[in-house]
Structure formats: structure tokens, C-alpha cells
Amino acid sequence: MASRERVTVVLAGADERDLTKLVEYRKAGGFKSLAKARKMQPPGIIDELLTSGLRGRGGAGFPMGRKASFLAKDTGKPVYLVVNADESEPGDFKDREIMFRVPHRLLEGCLITAHAIGSQNVFIYLRGEYTHEFDVLRAALDELREAKLLGGVTVVIHRGAGAYICGEETALLESLEGKRGQPRSKPPFPAVQGLYASPTLINNVETIATVPAIVERGGAWYASLGVENSAGTRVFSLSGNVVNGGNYELELGTSLYELIYRIGGGIPEGRKLKAVIPGGSSVPVLTAGEIQYPLDFDSMAEAGTMLGSGAVIVIDDRCCMVQLGLRVAQFYQHESCGKCTPCREGTRWMVQLLRAIEDGRAEHSELDLLLDVCDRILGKCLCPLGDAAAMPVASYVTKFAEEYRQHIDEGGCPFGGESSLQGVIAPIDQHTLTPVAVIPA
């Protein structure tokens, strides 16, 4: 597996300069793309995006140019650009780094995209917990305003308040409209009826931050990076049992092996690799024997998983896979919005079953029941959250079936309290919120 020359697009120049400052960003060539874009006709920019093959970096991987071209025309309503900065996928912290290191590139991307779709209103829906990033973005926006670069476009940085589901685009729109962040039934798609029932383009931070480079160097150039169907670079978030955790911008098609061992420095303390979650906690797991796969959309699909949001979580041999299943299921139970039945009830049931398996209170039939519950959630929910809970857990049970069976046969966890996830307290466990009301007089 030959190492390629590192090409950076989104994080380009951030190692050399403090790109949070407008003057530094300009020295690095910043805002030339915006000037160029504003001289272009909007359809021309969308053509470049189409040529670039840029696919959404939030997780679904939908081509950005196509999404932009779906926007309803001549509706008499304003067109909105919404940036999904509600990064919350476990394992994912790339958008955060993009925002605190290259905020101006994101803003430049916003302004170019706004021009391309004829929008005067940009909303950046920022994860509420990201307070530092909020400060950085706001300072950058102030600089742009002062430098009169906004060109009449209003950019509002809107802070969320702690809800994973708001990363789902329609839930995000609901939340931005001041409601509970519960996903909408699609269609209508946001391109037709999005924010305030108006045509809306929603894209991830990394996607938007890629736009300036595409405008500057052309869609064809960007398409030449990466591999077929997976053009360009991605900022991979590497975490877990790995020596050098962090974000790494790599061309798509780089192998998991290369990321984990060459770049990430391998597994610490001489432990053995057990499993890898390649695209955030929502995707099926890969075993240690499957890391030869390249990180691109098609290869990951071939491996039976997904590239997702590019969050690679490395798991060593100290981790109990039942505990992993339980912790992941607890996350989704906690984050289920409660709107649709299978997700709300199913994730809770999954947690109960996994807890029973971990505690040695389960029978073999309950392994089948767990898989069946996953199957009954899969493909039946209003939004992808239910699938995101069912798919990974089902993959743990299938790929580590022996370990699951061992829990039942041995009447408890074979790790005997030595698992790295032993006893971990999930937020769902600490709900002191007693759902009991006072009786009105």
C-alpha cells in the first residue's frame, strides 16, 4: 500500500498560518475564489460543482451539485442556504477543527454557494456545545462584515442546544424554525420546501469549505483527486485505541490500514486491533481482518459498511463487543427524538436486551430476538436514526457472534470487568428526570 503525496484542500495552509485571521487567510489566497465566483454566472458555478463530483461530507454522500440543481425555481420565496454544523456523530470532530482553524474558508464557501443558488440568507446551524468554535466563527464573520465582503448576504450563526438528531437535515430545519428538533417526513425535500417552507440547500461544513478550492482550481481538478465515485479529499477523524488520534485530510481511496498504522501510528501499548468503525458509530463495524479496504464510498459499500462521516474509531482487544453494542444502543436511545414508533421503542428495547446479555441474564433465543428487533427497526423509521442504531448493533452481533454467545453460556461478561468499556455510565443512565407530574388542584 503505497503512501501518496498528501494533498490538502479544506485544511490547506492551516499548518503554516493562523487562518482564523482574515489577513492571513488572504495572504494564503483567501477570498480570491469569492471574487471569481461573483463574476461567474450562478449556473456556471453549479456546473463546476457537478464536474467536481463533490459528494456531501455529512454522511449521506449525496452529490452537492445535484442537490443544488434540485432547488425549486421561481417560487416567489427566498432561497436559503443552511450549513449543517451540528456535528455530533460519535467519532466525528472534523467540522469542529475546520471551524476553529479555517473559519474564513467555510464563510467563503458559504458566500460562493449563496451566490450560486441566488440566496441572500445563510444560516450556520452550529452544535450548541461548540462554544469556542462559535467565538471563532463570529470573530471571522465580524472581520468579513468590516471588510465589506458579505455583499448583502446575511449570515446568521445559530447555536443548537444539544440534540444529535438536529444533524438530520429536516430536524435541523425544524429546530432552526424554533421547534422541537424532530425530523419531517420527506417528500417534500428541503430543496422544494425547506426552511420556512422555502427552497433550501443544506450542506455540511466540510462540503461548503471545499467549494472555494473547486471554484479556484476547477471542478475537473477536484475530480482528479481521490478515486472513481469518490472525488477529492476528506478530513478523517481518527480516534479510539490509536497512537495519534486527530483529524487527517487525505485523498479518498486511502486505505484504513494506512490511516491507522502509517498515519495514526498503530495501536498503543502493544495491544491487538480488534475492530474498526469506519464512518462514525452509525455504520457497521469492520473486523481487524478487513482493514485493507480503501476509504471511499464504493469500497466501504463493498465491505458491507459505509464511509459515513469519515469518523474512524479504532478498537483494540480489550473491548467487550457486547458493551460496545450496549453503549452504542444507549446513545441512540438517548438521541431518538421520540417521533416515530420503531426508533423510540426499538432503541429502548435494544438497550434492555443488550443489558441482559451483558449481565448474563439472557438466553440464546434473545440473541435472535435482538437481531429481529434490529431488523424490525431497519428501513421502517421516519429518518435514518433508527437505522443508525440497528445497523451497527446487528453487525456486532453477527461479526462477533462467538463473543455474544459466550456471554450467555458463561452467564456474564467473559472480560470479567477488564473490558475498556466496563461500567461506563451513559447519559441515559443518569436521567433523574422523573416523568411524574404533580396533580393540579
Added chain:
Amino acid sequence: MTELVQEIREIAGHYPDARSAILPALHLAQKRNDGWLPPQALEEVGTALGVTPAYVQSVASFYDMLHLAPVGQHLVEVCTNVSCALVGAQQVVETFQRELGVRPGETTEDGTVTLKTMECAGGCGWAPVVVVDHRYREPVRAEDVPELVGELRGGG
């Protein structure tokens, strides 16, 4: 009209529909009310945005960062999602528990610190992540906890 109501109306001016300002409004109301949202604050937000207090409560109770019950002067949140848990988040939680004498979800008797665990904070590569008063500390290992607690207790 209270000061808070006025401030919220100003924020609402940034949005095509005032209701959109509900999260910024609730963040602000929480800041003004010792880190939580008493019923009175929900009513004020409702007045400012032209919605019922019930509606405000419905929205506020959906989001983890908005507290409908009192919290301590300091809020310590330990991420215990997979990436952090793999590298010792539970040991961090346990040290906090020992140092503070409270379990996650509880506030110290003197009202200084509320300890919570949280879902993925978005610092996975720099784990374990601890968020103190909404500011990230990365990484915080179990052995770093006593000093951190001292800082919170001393800092008041």
C-alpha cells in the same frame, strides 16, 4: 417589559420568524438564571416570542443543554461515548465521583459542582474530553481530575 424580554426581541430581529430565536433566547435566559430555566424564565421567553410557556417548555425539554432543574455553579460534563470510553472516560468519571462525592446527574451538597456524563462531545481524537462550564478540556485523564476539582472549588 423585562430586560430579558427586550434582549430576546432584539435577537428575534435577526430571523425571518421570531420563533426561530427560541434556542438563542433559552441560552440567554439560562445564562441569566444561574444556569437553568425556572418556570418564570420560560414565561418570559414565551412573552418575548409570542408563544405559550408550554410551547417553550416543550422545546426546552427536548435539548440536553437546557436545564429545567437547578444546576451547580459549575457544570462538569464528561464525555462517555465510545471513543472517550475506549481510552479511560469511565476512570475519569469515577475520579470525579470520588473527589466530588456525587454521582453523575447530581450536584454537590454545597451547590458548587454538577457532575454529568454527556454523549459524544466531538473531541474524539483528543480523548477523554471533559467540558467544564461549556469549555472543552482535552484530554483529561483520571490523574488530572483532582487538580481540576481543586480549581473549581477554589475558583468559586
Added chain:
Amino acid sequence: MQEADRMSGELVTVTVDDRKVQVPKGTGIVEAAIHAGIEIPVFCYEPRLGPAVGACRMCLCEVEGMPKLQAVCTMTAQDGMVIRTAQTSAKAAEGQNATLEFILVNHPLDCPVCDKGGECPLQDLTFRWGPGNTRMEFEKRTLEKPIPISPAIALDRERCILCYRCTRFSEGVAEDGQLIARNRGALSLIGTFEDLPYRAPFSGNVIELCPVGALTSTQYRFTGRPWEIQNVPTICGLCPVGCNVHATMREGKVRRMLSRNHPQVDEGWLCDKGRFAYTHLYARDRISDPLRRSRRRGFEELSWDDALDEAERLLREAEGRIVTALSGSETVEQAYALGKLLRKGLRAHTAFLPEETGSALDAYRLPLSAIRDAELVVVLGDEPVAERAPIVDLWLRAARREGAHVEHTGDAIESCRRLAGRDDPLGKRLRESERAILIWSAEEGSGGAHLAALAGELGFRYKPGSGAFHLPCTPNGRGVADAWAACSDDEAEAPESIGLLVVSGDEAAADPNVRALAERAERVIVTSMFQGLAVGWADLVLPGTSYLERDGTYVNLEGRLQRLRRAAIPPAPDELAWISKLAERFEVELPPYASAVFAELSELIYDGLPFGEVGEQAELRTRSEAPAAKLPDETPSPKPRKGELRLVRYRPLFSGPAVERVPELQFQRPPPEVELSPEDAETRKILNGESVMVKHVDVARELRARINPSLQPGIARVANDHVGELGGFVEVSKP
């Protein structure tokens, strides 16, 4: 978009389980399937609550060309669509079965003690599509139950399946924003702010909307099982809307009221007065025998024969100097019978009705549902629409949601004059609009005549989509007035002195103006349901009946003749029975049956329409010829002095003899408040909820200020219950 599709009238072909059906483009798939004779099971789907949300996932079906199962309740019919329900698709059957399994994971199986058991969609759907056993072996979620979310409604959170119908009603139909979902995910709960009672005029609808036994009526809980009850189709007689209802009967007693959807009148909604006030039938002071004033005990019971003798004596002794005070809640037949007895038999033509009614508006008649379809609605008058005719308020909200411009113009008579003028901008819009509606919501007399003149002036007679509604204060004032008028052509000559005052019904008996008349009368006969209303001033009391105990007809505010059916047998002979007996004594022929009385009066006023054709879902008669009419001359109302506000008093929906006798409705009665516009509050530095003094000359009352953004500046609005001696113009200030 869907609306536009339906308007286009284009038909599309949809195949459901191999059956092809043609439906208008845009028809919901659930409805299209019904056309094909196929039921798609649903819980959260309810088109009256707005766009489908697809939350419960009960309707999962296969749609050709789509890889995943679809929540088809969110889809509309497109040409060539092929749908497979659980009947022909194993995948859909599996999906629906899965949904039910998930719903039942935490739903208590307490059907044998659940009020909903036997009429429960969850029970029915589980029986047909659900799993036969449970695989859930953990302890189910337990919660404190039941929680009274108001004195009238109990909530069992364990049974709740979180379909969000109730909260969608509160937010999107009644727009009261009080019943909400709290928390997230599996911890989600239905509740109210700080667990305060759900206090809103339409709260009870959530009971009917609930597809499980989570929201139940505290009045009906544990009083009957579905196989022991009968539902009698009738109409509500508590306000001029005349909502179509079912009275649920068990063992001869009314146990609950349910809506009975008349799409033009009520769309299946019912206000809390209509829903919960029925227990006044069983009030402790209900009269079941005639009573006579007696020196020793105040009142003594007497036999019906003696009572009729007494009534005959009182009627004869008055020698024609008789005045009749009508309630406007009598049936058309009752009013006709009473009129015929008094006018034909005793030449007593003088009657008193709480308000003027007339036929002037018949030329601008429209169904209430036309309000929703309007583009411009103007409400004249300062009285809250919901207090006078509650359902009209829901139609107004629906109109606003559909994009109509709804404007409240304040002072009704003044506005009439202004809108009739040629240069008024709003008047101009009314003239230009093809779908404009006028609504009169004020106590001021001759509202109908004013409205008719204004509608005529605005050219409404040529516009079938434009019309006008007068919101009267009595449920059947129009029917009563027409029936009374039909009895005789002789003119009424008011007697100089009142020998006998005949008070017909509870509303008249409770009316202070009628009490004032009684002061001037030598003798008083009162017909009333309640002793409390008759004690102290009547010489003879004859037991009255309720609208739930009568057969007959009512005319609602649209002018729609609707059929009232006797649900419960009254504890005493009904009015028609004894009026007919009494009539014999004066040689007036009167049958004791509503059908026969109607046959007689129908020839006179309803073109001979047979009783049997009034129907369970009555149609609206066509518009009459528009009479030429001019705006009545009124002396211009006096102007307030600087700093003064015009006092608007109104009769609250939750008031009156029936409501006073229902414990579950007491919390709905208006608190001692004065409503102010934000502008008037601001200039007086008054905050919401503050205590203020409301002063008129030397009368003052301390009330709580409520700032109401929908109120016009220049007025102070107080419910009759709290207005005391205040009147005219008032000063409002901090004490």
C-alpha cells in the same frame, strides 16, 4: 400543492392491492385505498389536524418503485401508483406487525379495565394486524397514573403511544398551545406547562382524538362499556352553532357527549361546554314536580292536575295582560306551541326575546365551512368569537392558516358605517373579493339588520362565495322568533301593566332584564329545570327539560334547520305535553308530539318540509332574495374622554345555569380579569398579571390585567361575571 391538485379536478388511477381506482389527483393514499375498499391502518393520521406527520408508522405499505416500505399516509395519489398493503404484501404485513409490536412493548395490557376497551383502535388493529403474543419480557415502563391534566380530562401516560394527535390539535387546530410533548425519545411525555390544568375552550377534543385509552373523560371514566351504550344522534343546544353530536346513553342516562362530524358546521369538533355540560341534567336542584309558592315553606309540590288548574287560573286572571319571556333555547315546536296557546287562546301577543332576529341575512347565507375557504374575513365587534359561538373561532383559525386575511374591526356599528363607505380601504377589499365573510360578534341589537345592509352595500348578493354571519346569544333565537311569529298575524300591543309574566326556560329565568320585568308583574309563571332559578319570584314553577330530553328542531346561526332527538327521558312531562293539555282548556288545538306540531308549523314557515326529512346531517337551505336595505340609523355612540377606555362586557362561554351546575367546568370560568391591548397597557405602564383598578365614575373594581395582543386599542374587556356595576367608559390604572 395538494389543494391545488384537488382543485384541478384531474383524475388519476391508483392501484391498491391489484384493485384499480380513479381518484382526484392529490387525494391521500389512505382515502384512495378506502375508495378501493381497502383499509390502511393508521394511528397518527388525521387529516383534520393538518399535514400528515408519518410518526406512528402503522400505515407502512409497499409502493412500487421504492425500495423501502413507505408511510403512505404522508403520500398523495399520483397517476400510475401501485400500492401493496398488508393484504397482498408480506413485507408490508411484517412492517405493520413490527409497528404494533413496538407500540405494545410498553403499552399496558389493561384492556379489561380500560375505558377505551371495545372502541379502541389499538385493540382493533392489534387484533387484525398485530402479533398474537409478546416477546417483551422486561418490566414495562411504569408511570404515575392517571394524571388529571384538567378536572375534565385524565391522562394515563403508560397507555400513551405518542401519536401526537392531541398535541397537534392543541397547537395546530385550537392553537391554544397548552398541551405539549415534553422531553425526548422514550422519555417523551404528554403534559402541560408546570402541570397546570389544560384550560382552553376545546380541550375535550383530545379525548376523542386519542386512539388509545390515554386521554379519558373524568365524567365518563368507568361508567360504561361500549357494548352497554347507545349513541343517539342529535345536536348540541348550548350555543347558536348547533354542533352535531352523539349523546352516549346507558341505562337511560346521558353518560358522555361525542362529536358527530358535520363537515359544514363543526368538522367534528366540539367545545368543552357542549362536551361536558350535560351533567346539568342530573343537578341536585333539578325540578321534577310542579311547585307553587307557599307561605310556610316557600314552595310546595303539587300534582300536575293541580298545577294545570293553577296555571289556567293565573292565565285567565291576567285578562290578556300577559308578557312572555322566551329563552331562545326552546325548540321551534315548543315556541310554536306556547305561542299558539298564548296568542290564539289568550290574545297575549307580547313576547320578550333577548335579541332581535330576522330574515334579513338569509340572502347572504353560507355554510360555516365557507369561512375556512374565504380569502378575507372581517369580524365586527369586540366580543370574543369563541365566547359567543365557539366553533366559529376554529373556522376563523382555519381560515388564517389557509392564508386568509382575518381582520377584527372593533366597534360593530361604527365599523359597519365605515366599511359601507366608498373610500375605506378594507371596505374596498371587501367589495373586490369574491370570497369575503363578515362576522358580527357583538351584543349590540339589530346586528343582523346592520350586517344585511352592509353585505348588500358590498355587493355580496352577486357573490356566492361571500356571506355574512351574525353570532346571536341564544341557541335557537331565530327558530323561536319565527315560530312565535307564525302563530298569529295580530300585532302585539304591549299591555300597560303586566298581569302575568310567563318565563319560558332557564336562560330567561336567569336574565336580569326578565327579573326586572317580574318586578312589575302581578304574577309570574316560570318554566325551569332548576329550583335555584325559580325560588323567590315565581308563583308557579313548571319543570323544564333540556335539549337532550326533547324531540324537535333548532335553527342555528347559519339558518340551518337541524333535528334534535330525545336522548334521555325527562323526569317530568315535557313542555309540549303540558302545553297541549293546557291548550285544551282554552279551546286551542295542539298535538303533544313534536312531529305533529312541526307538520303544522312547517306549512307556515318551512314550505311544508316533512319532519322526517330534516335529517341527521341537515342541509343548508338556499339563499333567499336579497331585500333592499339601508343601514339602520343609530345615534352615533358617545366618544370617550382622554385616557378612558370603552368597556366591553361579554357573556362568557363558560357561564349560565348549565355550566354553573357542572363541577368539572368550574375551572374554565373566567378569572377576575380585565383584558387590555398591549398599546393601552404600555401607556399605563401595566404589566401582564398585575392588579389594576377599573373605574367608572364612582364605581371601581380591582381586577387582574391580561394583555391580549389581539385586542383593539381603546377598549377594556371584562366578563359579565366580574363586571359588577361597571359600564360605559372606564379608567384603568394601577391602584
